[in-house]
Amino acid sequence: MVVNRVLDLVGKTPLLRLQLSNCKWDVFCKLEKFNPGGSMKDRMALNMINEAEKNGKLRPGGTIIESSSGNTAIGLAIASAIKGYKFIAVVDHHASPEKIKMIKAYGGQIVVVGDGYPANEVAVIEREQTARAISETMENAFYPNQADNYANRAAYIDTLATELIEELGNIDEIFGAIGTGGSLCGTAMGLKKQGRNTLVTAVEPEGSIIFGGDGKPYFQSGTGNPIGASIPQIIDYSLIDYNLYSTDAEAFNTCRFFAKNYGLLIGGSAGGVLYKAIESLIKKKGKGIAAIILCDGGERYLDTVFNDEWMNKNHLMDDCISRNLRDWLRGMNNGLISMGKRSI
Numbered sequence: 001m002v003v004n005r006v007l008d009l010v011g012k013t014p015l016l017r018l019q020l021s022n023c024k025w026d027v028f029c030k031l032e033k034f035n036p037g038g039s040m041k042d043r044m045a046l047n048m049i050n051e052a053e054k055n056g057k058l059r060p061g062g063t064i065i066e067s068s069s070g071n072t073a074i075g076l077a078i079a080s081a082i083k084g085y086k087f088i089a090v091v092d093h094h095a096s097p098e099k100i101k102m103i104k105a106y107g108g109q110i111v112v113v114g115d116g117y118p119a120n121e122v123a124v125i126e127r128e129q130t131a132r133a134i135s136e137t138m139e140n141a142f143y144p145n146q147a148d149n150y151a152n153r154a155a156y157i158d159t160l161a162t163e164l165i166e167e168l169g170n171i172d173e174i175f176g177a178i179g180t181g182g183s184l185c186g187t188a189m190g191l192k193k194q195g196r197n198t199l200v201t202a203v204e205p206e207g208s209i210i211f212g213g214d215g216k217p218y219f220q221s222g223t224g225n226p227i228g229a230s231i232p233q234i235i236d237y238s239l240i241d242y243n244l245y246s247t248d249a250e251a252f253n254t255c256r257f258f259a260k261n262y263g264l265l266i267g268g269s270a271g272g273v274l275y276k277a278i279e280s281l282i283k284k285k286g287k288g289i290a291a292i293i294l295c296d297g298g299e300r301y302l303d304t305v306f307n308d309e310w311m312n313k314n315h316l317m318d319d320c321i322s323r324n325l326r327d328w329l330r331g332m333n334n335g336l337i338s339m340g341k342r343s344i
């Protein structure tokens with residue numbers, strides 16, 4: 001493939017087939033880490049900028065300021081670099097050092113808020129307030145506000161959903177993380193728009209309050225909605241059929257299992273989605289096609305999810321998770337995962 005701009009590489013990410021033991025379902029992981037910025041958020045970052053340019057909220061030479069746990073900011077930093085905007089990311093300690101270094105590498109500036117928060121709490125409210133406040137003090141500034149920006153959700157309707165349909169045809173079930181709700185609700189809208197009757201399952205960290213509950217701190221970064229934060233406007237609950245909770249231990253031990261056994265390095269929230277998806281698909285009777293959206297790669301969580309010391313310190317190591325995965329994935333193709341029809 002030859003492209004003229006890095007932005008033309010956003011989307012069209014590959015699928016990895018997953019074979020479950022004693023289960024006739026065809027299961028595919030959509031590997032969003034293969035976007036240029038390493039996550040699915042490249043799609044919405046580009047669309048939010050394109051829409052703001054169209055409706056005059058962003059003019060040439062302007063500055064984009066956004067609150068982010070890192071992935072949206074990386075997408076915005078890339079698009080800003082290419083389109084000639086300045087970019088300021090407002091982050092808290094949930095943005096890993098790897099993500100912050102990437103934002104800076106693309107020319108973005110960093111503002112850190114939420115000093116004094118424990119490691120498993122997120123300063124979403126401070127982040128959003130600060131990003132809005134900075135944007136109000138600047139000329140030609142644009143605060144995308146991803147949680148309430150419909151261009152976030154719209155970014156996936158004709159991209160991720162269409163790719164899944166082109167690659168898989170009919171899709172019976174999809175599983176995805178939910179934070180702002182943009183990726184899962186947008187994909188669900190796209191599937192419905194194209195006449196698919198796909199069942200949609202949202203996976204949030206245990207402790208996130210999107211589907212109610214008292215809430216409690218969690219380590220999974222970029223996903224869910226913590227206690228006290230308002231529910232993003234772009235979440236449309238009518239598009240979601242089921243919701244599941246993944247613990248940090250389930251999420252992170254799944255990441256470690258897939259890296260060590262199958263050479264697949266995925267991020268923490270993707271690990272949670274993958275574990276809960278496999279756990280529910282393994283019980284299914286009959287046949288069907290399922291797609292699991294894996295938001296980002298593990299390269300940006302090397303100091304946490306993939307660090308033994310950090311995992312032990314936070315009491316997150318759990319051998320039960322890998323034992324379960326080994327059982328659920330046992331037996332097919334030796335390598336258990338195959339690309340297309342060919343075993344690897």
Ligand SMILES: Cc1ncc(COP(=O)(O)O)c(C=O)c1O
Pocket residue numbers: 039041069071072177178179180181182183184221222223224267269270295296
């Ligand atoms: C790692 C990760 N997982 C999950 C999500 C949630 O995605 P969405 O905001 O589309 O619901 C995000 C969003 O930033 C993310 O960065």
